[in-house]
Amino acid sequence: MIDVIPVASPHLDEDDITAAVRVLRSGALVQGREVAAFEDEFSDLVDGRHCIAVNSGTTALWLPLLGLGIGPGDEVIIPAFTFAATAAAVRLTGATPVFADIDPVSFCLDPTAAAEAVTSRTAAIIPVHLFGHPADLGALLTLARRHGIALIEDAAQAHAATLHARPVGTFGTAAAFSFYPTKNMQSVEGGMITTADPGLARTLRLLRNVGMETRYCHEIVGTNGRLNDVFAAIGRTQLRKLPARTAARRAHAAHLDAALAGVAGISPPTTGIGAGHVYHQYTIRVDDGRDAFAQALLEDRVGCSVHYPVPLHRSPAYRTAAHLPHTDTAAAQVLSLPVHPGLARADLDRIVTTVLRHARREQLAA
Ligand SMILES: *Cc1c(COP(=O)(O)O)cnc(C)c1O
Numbered sequence: 001m002i003d004v005i006p007v008a009s010p011h012l013d014e015d016d017i018t019a020a021v022r023v024l025r026s027g028a029l030v031q032g033r034e035v036a037a038f039e040d041e042f043s044d045l046v047d048g049r050h051c052i053a054v055n056s057g058t059t060a061l062w063l064p065l066l067g068l069g070i071g072p073g074d075e076v077i078i079p080a081f082t083f084a085a086t087a088a089a090v091r092l093t094g095a096t097p098v099f100a101d102i103d104p105v106s107f108c109l110d111p112t113a114a115a116e117a118v119t120s121r122t123a124a125i126i127p128v129h130l131f132g133h134p135a136d137l138g139a140l141l142t143l144a145r146r147h148g149i150a151l152i153e154d155a156a157q158a159h160a161a162t163l164h165a166r167p168v169g170t171f172g173t174a175a176a177f178s179f180y181p182t183k184n185m186q187s188v189e190g191g192m193i194t195t196a197d198p199g200l201a202r203t204l205r206l207l208r209n210v211g212m213e214t215r216y217c218h219e220i221v222g223t224n225g226r227l228n229d230v231f232a233a234i235g236r237t238q239l240r241k242l243p244a245r246t247a248a249r250r251a252h253a254a255h256l257d258a259a260l261a262g263v264a265g266i267s268p269p270t271t272g273i274g275a276g277h278v279y280h281q282y283t284i285r286v287d288d289g290r291d292a293f294a295q296a297l298l299e300d301r302v303g304c305s306v307h308y309p310v311p312l313h314r315s316p317a318y319r320t321a322a323h324l325p326h327t328d329t330a331a332a333q334v335l336s337l338p339v340h341p342g343l344a345r346a347d348l349d350r351i352v353t354t355v356l357r358h359a360r361r362e363q364l365a366a
Contacts, residue, residue: 005351007303009342010181012234013241019233031209034229038236042177042192045160045239046169050201052193053227053235054208057156057178060191061089063225064174065124067203068150070095074123079109080311080318081327082128085178086154087318095123099313099322106272107131107283107330111139118143124150129158129168131307131336132184132249132280133271137163137171152176156191159184160246162276169194174204179235184249184280185242187235190227248341249279252348256282256337259352263359281307282339289362290333296358297337302351305336 023034039051054060070076072094078086080099090097101113109127125144127135135153144151153168155161156178161168169175174197179190195201203220206213211222227235253269260268267285271277286293290306297304311327312318337351 002301004301005303005338005343005347006340007305007336007338008182009338009340010186011342012186013237016234016237019237020230023230023233029229031226032229034232034236035227038187038227038232038239039192041236041239043194045242046167046175046194049170049194049196050198052195052201052204052208053232054191054193054225055227056189057176057180057183057191058085058089059208059223059225060156060176060178060193061085061126061152061154062092063204063207063223064150064152064176064193064195064200065089065093065095066207067200068124068173070123070150073121075119075121076123077109077114077117077125079128079130079327080313080322080324081107081308081330082130082154082312083156083308084312084315084318085156086126086128087312090126091318096121097312097318098122099318099320099324099327101324101326102130102330103136104326104330105270106133106136106275107334108133108135109140110326111136111143114140115143118147118149122147122149124152124173126152126154128154128156129161131269131283132158132161132278133269134158134161134163134168134275134277136272137168141171150174156180157183157280158278160242160276161278164274165276170196173197174200179231179238184246184278185235185238187227187231187238190231190235245341246278248343249339250277252339252341252343253277253279253282255348256339256352260284260355263356264363265359266355279339281336283307283334283336285330285333286335287333290335293358293362294335296361297354300354300358302354303338306331306334307336308334
């Protein structure tokens with residue numbers, strides 16, 4: 001039987017493994033040279049902003065909220081069409097996530113909907129660069145400035161994405177990246193916070209290290225959010241490969257775009273003006289019968305998955321009565337196809353022929 005083409009391909013190359021083993025043998029495992037070097041090198045990706053490495057993307061969202069003093073009584077505007085960590089970070093501070101609808105083209109937070117969600121309690125807004133497409137930061141920053149609230153970018157899926165040639169992670173008060181294995185680069189587990197504010201950067205370093213800079217001098221209440229040096233070493237080798245791997249994702253997406261354009265019943269992803277998409281996911285819409293379509297692809301051994309089938313305002317932990325029609329439609333229609341750098345030309349051809357065959361069958365049945 002032919003192999004399944006996986007929808008994601010978490011990869012660790014020999015150079016990543018060698019780097020990890022070198023650090024393990026060195027014995028310098030925590031808050032050593034590798035973490036500092038990783039922060040320094042990552043800073044090149046975000047125009048020299050301060051970089052604070054942490055143990056996950058979730059921690060990278062949570063700590064800036066804490067550092068800005070956001071907590072009980074505050075509201076934070078976020079999309080419901082995202083991974084739950086965006087909402088979890090808000091709730092873990094004691095603040096309340098307020099869900100606003102998405103733009104149906106980019107799948108990212110809609111600035112008009114976000115504006116309508118602002119109240120006197122709004123303390124921050126967290127746009128998500130979903131699937132690797134930058135959110136509409138121009139309009140969202142205008143909104144944030146007008147109300148004097150913080151904007152934190154959830155860039156967990158968008159390493160090296162750009163908007164009008166400027167990298168994501170350089171727009172907000174702070175930004176959060178994730179290095180979970182399926183992300184565009186990984187460190188097994190890990191995250192990075194970026195900020196231009198040196199005072200906030202210092203607070204974040206304290207928050208990640210149980211509130212201390214000097215040992216046993218606890219200036220504030222903090223958590224243990226540290227990244228270890230073994231993982232940081234993997235992050236460094238992965239960072240060096242990010243440009244080539246991003247180019248591969250874009251080439252694969254261009255191939256799929258060309259092959260799937262104009263096919264009745266499905267729509268390839270669209271890129272907004274000035275958006276430098278990095279295709280963490282290649283997410284199409286299937287007008288009708290998405291679940292059966294996905295099942296048919298899986299039976300033909302083409303991996304695919306739904307991000308996200310249950311929007312957060314409908315999931316038990318975060319349920320609200322928010323009216324989010326674009327979010328609900330997206331959750332019913334989206335389907336992510338493989339786009340990762342591990343695909344060969346033959347894989348792409350098989351993805352295309354399988355998708356076209358099932359799209360035609362749907363049309364004939366309709
Ligand atoms: C992966 C992800 C996170 C959380 O990152 P972890 O490293 O898994 O904690 C947050 N937001 C979004 C949009 C993500 O995709």
